[in-house]
Amino acid sequence: MQKHNFSAGPCILPQSVLQKSAEAVLNFNDLNLSLIEISHRSKDFVEVMDNARNLALEHLGLQNKGYQALFLQGGASLEFLMVAYNLLEKKAAYLNTGTWSDKAIKEAKLLGEVVEVATSKSENFNFIPKNYTVPKDADYFHCTSNNTIFGTQMQSFPETKIPMVCDMSSDIFSRQLDFSKFSLIYAGAQKNMGPAGTTLVVVKEDILGKVSRVIPSMLNYKIHIDKESMFNTPAVFPVYVSMLTLQWLKDLGGxxxxxxxxxxxxxxxxxxxxxxxxxxxxxxxxxxxxxxxxxxxxxxxxxxxxxxxxxxxxxxxxxxxxxxxxxxxxxxxxxxxxxxxxxxxxxxxxxxxxx
Amino acid sequence: MQKHNFSAGPCILPQSVLQKSAEAVLNFNDLNLSLIEISHRSKDFVEVMDNARNLALEHLGLQNKGYQALFLQGGASLEFLMVAYNLLEKKAAYLNTGTWSDKAIKEAKLLGEVVEVATSKSENFNFIPKNYTVPKDADYFHCTSNNTIFGTQMQSFPETKIPMVCDMSSDIFSRQLDFSKFSLIYAGAQKNMGPAGTTLVVVKEDILGKVSRVIPSMLNYKIHIDKESMFNTPAVFPVYVSMLTLQWLKDLGGxxxxxxxxxxxxxxxxxxxxxxxxxxxxxxxxxxxxxxxxxxxxxxxxxxxxxxxxxxxxxxxxxxxxxxxxxxxxxxxxxxxxxxxxxxxxxxxxxxxxx
Ligand SMILES: Cc1ncc(COP(=O)(O)O)c(C=O)c1O
Ligand SMILES: Cc1ncc(COP(=O)(O)O)c(C=O)c1O
Ligand SMILES: [Mg+2]
Ligand SMILES: [Mg+2]
Ligand SMILES: [Mg+2]
Ligand SMILES: [Mg+2]
Incomplete structure (x- = not known):
């Protein structure tokens, strides 16, 4: 029986992408080798990674604007920590609109002061707070564009001079926004982009390098950028399927x-x-x-x-x-x-x- | 033309495993859904994760001995950091036998004192140092069982009363050892176990919970154990292929x-x-x-x-x-x-x- 897949994530992917992914597991690029048994440093895989990074920036309209795209491991949950590690010197501002914002706040608190600018927690997150003020002296403002669990979505974002960071795990590539308003966007792949196991991070390079702490290598965006998202072995298959999905979206008109x-x-x-x-x-x-x-x-x-x-x-x-x-x-x-x-x-x- | 794949990792996987993995990408367990588009909390995937964890312990002879097996994201490189985060209170002892040990040492130094018990660095790591002493008052001793880059392998391990931690990324499941001598073993999947994107961690639970620092959630082994390796969305496809490879090994005689x-x-x-x-x-x-x-x-x-x-x-x-x-x-x-x-x-x- 044909299925109608309304799963919240991991979730439905385009049928043509699944088909090509299955083929690549058997024989990739006519190499007579599987995609998952070649070196990540091989010409064939480096091309996949480059394409994926370029397509992500292209879809968001962020090419040649000082942004870098990375495909990292650890899920959006590791980004909760990495964002704070890389950006939080003293104080950060968070909008709390759901379980995921709440978890992001918890990790950030380990590294500095967190100001919750507004929250809908007492109402079980059944609305998006508005009319809050983002402190001008915070290192960054963090929000969650779409709350997967509660079914709310931000329709507008505050105007603020401090860097805006957004968890777009569950609505990235689904709607047009002026993405250049964001200094850092992250998204676990397993909704609109691909299978679980890789996370897209799009970061404006000039916001990095401003905290005084020493950042562990794997948590350091700068190191991942310098190594073109290959500081260590990337999640080859999830990155490949994400690349195919981004290509599918492009063919469809973006x-x-x-x-x-x-x-x-x-x-x-x-x-x-x-x-x-x-x-x-x-x-x-x-x-x-x-x-x-x-x-x-x-x-x-x-x-x-x-x-x-x-x-x-x-x-x-x-x-x-x-x-x-x-x-x-x-x-x-x-x-x-x-x-x-x-x-x-x-x-x-x-x-x-x-x- | 048939290929003979001597790649250092990602590397060759059993042909039958590739075949089954490709099929699962199209239709998993006859669900008429792809493995990569079902919820990681679904019965079908929870079974995969449970099997993978059990098979890992079974192969190592560590069932019912106080060990837990986890399939995490981040590669062995993130384990360099996690090991220190979870175990390093004051001082740790490391044997430096190659690039990977060297990188592990670098991350550990961010969290405490590191004693390098011996090193072969000046000889470009072309031998394994012996006759070193492991300090009795260190929190743990860390070594790399097989040095992928240089082609050396430890044939014996020191007798020590402190917990022994081993990076077995490139020789896990390849030879019999008394694995119960190790308190923590980790291995990126992309050699003997599966595709890149998941990392096996086998840890004796009683060594955890002894450091005074607050450990960020995603870096905390205890949290991953409590959530049965599903604290956040795991790398579904890499875990599945690893499970199949562990099953293949079992069918072959272990x-x-x-x-x-x-x-x-x-x-x-x-x-x-x-x-x-x-x-x-x-x-x-x-x-x-x-x-x-x-x-x-x-x-x-x-x-x-x-x-x-x-x-x-x-x-x-x-x-x-x-x-x-x-x-x-x-x-x-x-x-x-x-x-x-x-x-x-x-x-x-x-x-x-x-x-
Ligand atoms: C908005 C949002 N943020 C973060 C996460 C956590 O992602 P992961 O499981 O990849 O860590 C999710 C997962 O569903 C999510 O929907
Ligand atoms: C022994 C050893 N340790 C660690 C690593 C790093 O693994 P990853 O790239 O998964 O972080 C490798 C990679 O080849 C390795 O061979
Ligand atoms: Mg939510
Ligand atoms: Mg009605
Ligand atoms: Mg080495
Ligand atoms: Mg000769």
Whole structure:
């Protein structure tokens, strides 16, 4: 049965990318060798890494603007620490909009003072705080563009003179933004970019080298930049699949093209959540709704078994909400076709009709 | 043309493992979903992680002995730092037998005093120092069992009461040792275990929790243990391929079975290096020779073009020595068949005959 994969991450990837990745595991570039058994210093893999780094900057419109793209190991979770290690001298400002921001704050506190400019924690993060002030004397401001667990997404970012750092793990490459407003962007690959195991870091070089501490080699962005993201052995397969996905996005017309489809998917689903009396959204303010992760509940718990059964029969995968929110979460990343959302909406309508 | 892959890492993996890995990228466990697009918290992937962890302990004979196996990101290079973060309170003892030991020492020095018990650096690491003393009051003793770059391998390990930590990146699962003598073993996957992107850490739990510093979450072994190696999203594909390779090794008869073949391969090649007047080994003492990485030189530089051409014609891949050693390096990891070594030896003999 064909699956409709709404998983929150790792998540759906383009079918053509999966096909090419499987082929490369058997025979890469007609070398009669697998992608995963050649040296990372070989011409063939260095080209993959270069392409991946260039494509990332190209999609974000950050080529020739003083930025470097890195593909590191450790996940976004290691970036929580690395950001602070590389940038936090005295004080940093964090906006707390969800579990991931909260974890980023925890790691940063080990290295300096953290000012939480605003938080929606007491409301289980069901909205995005606004009208906060970012202290001018902080070393940087950190935010999470999309809150994967709660289904909120920042629609605007503060104007600030200090470097802005953003965890874009769950909405990178999904919508146009002026990315040059950010001094550092990071994102675990396993949503819009590739398989788990590599993390994209895009950093403006001139913000580095300003802290007084000695930074361990593996945590030091400057060292990774100097070694062109090959200070040590990179995660070859995840980087390759990410490169293919970035190429797929380019062939499709880039972020502006995928954004139109993402808007259609989100509109289709949220309209149904609102219209259908059986369902309600989790996020309190509509303007804070995430186009990547739509969180919603069944108003009547007694229908749960029927709904879940429909989901299963139709091949819908990964729709359970995160344990800290409950209910349902439909993750609609770049590779998810509009058709899958339509299948979900059809089910929502059919249980309304008592089918 | 069939390839004979002598690459130093990433390196050859069993053909059956590559086949299964490619299939899983298209359709995993008959789910009609790719391995890389399902949640790492799904039953199917949790089973992979559990199997991988259990197989690692089983091969090392460390089940039910107070050890935990973890599959982390960051490569062995991040372990250089993590080892010190978790274990170094005041002073640590390191044996310096190569570039990798040297790098491990560099990171440890950021966190405490490092005593280098012995080093072969002044001789470009062409032998393993012996007869050194490990200070009894150090927090731990660190060594590198096999020096990938220089082709030396430790045949014996010191008897010491302090915890022994070993970087086994390039010879893990290749030979029988009393692994219970080690309190912590780590190894980047990309030699005998799998593709780049995951690192095995096997740690005796009772050595943890003794340093006074606060350890950042991602660097804290205890946190990774408590979360069963899923504190954050693991490198799904590299862990899966590692699990398959560990299963392949088990089906083959385990470490003791593969060790016999590894001994045959090493004997075959070193005998030829010694016998053949055109070649000489790099390592000065025969007892220090690595069975994984054989480093050797052509005595007559003028034959280089001919030899290299023969290698190319025969499909031999990855035989160039590391830039810091020069010459040639034949890496003969577990998955390399004896037949490939025979092909190499045949070429060495044919250029001797002037063919
Ligand atoms: C927004 C966000 N940040 C950080 C993370 C943590 O990423 P990782 O598991 O790669 O460390 C996630 C994971 O889902 C996420 O959604
Ligand atoms: C013995 C040894 N230790 C450490 C490393 C570094 O591993 P990684 O590149 O995964 O950080 C290597 C890499 O080849 C190695 O051979
Ligand atoms: Mg969140
Ligand atoms: Mg409704
Ligand atoms: Mg070495
Ligand atoms: Mg000789």
């Amino acid at each position: 972020i502006s093209a995928i954004e139109k489809i993402n808007n259609q998917k989100a509109e289709l689903l949220y309209n149904e959540i609102d219209r259908n009396p059986l369902f309600e959204g989790f996020v309190t303010k509509k303007e804070d709704r995430s186009k990547m992760n739509a969180t919603f509940n069944l108003r009547n718990d007694q229908l749960k078994a029927t709904f879940d059964d429909h989901l299963k029969q139709t091949g819908i995968n990964g729709l359970n909400g995160h344990r800290s929110v409950g209910g349902y979460r439909a993750s609609m990343y770049n590779a998810l076709p509009l058709e899958s959302v339509q299948v979900l909406v059809d089910i929502m309508q059919s249980i309304e009709k008592g089918a | 470490i003791s079975a593969i060790e016999k073949i590894n001994n045959q391969k090493a004997e075959l090649l070193y005998n030829e290096i010694d016998r053949n007047p055109l070649f000489e080994g790099f390592v000065t003492k025969k007892e220090d020779r690595s069975k994984m990485n054989a480093t050797f030189n052509l005595r007559n530089d003028q034959l280089k073009a001919t030899f290299d051409d023969h290698l190319k014609q025969t499909g031999i891949n990855g035989l160039n020595g590391h830039r810091s050693v020069g010459g040639y390096r034949a890496s003969m990891y577990n998955a390399l068949p004896l037949e490939s070594v025979q092909v190499l030896v045949d070429i060495m003999q044919s250029i001797e005959k002037g063919a």
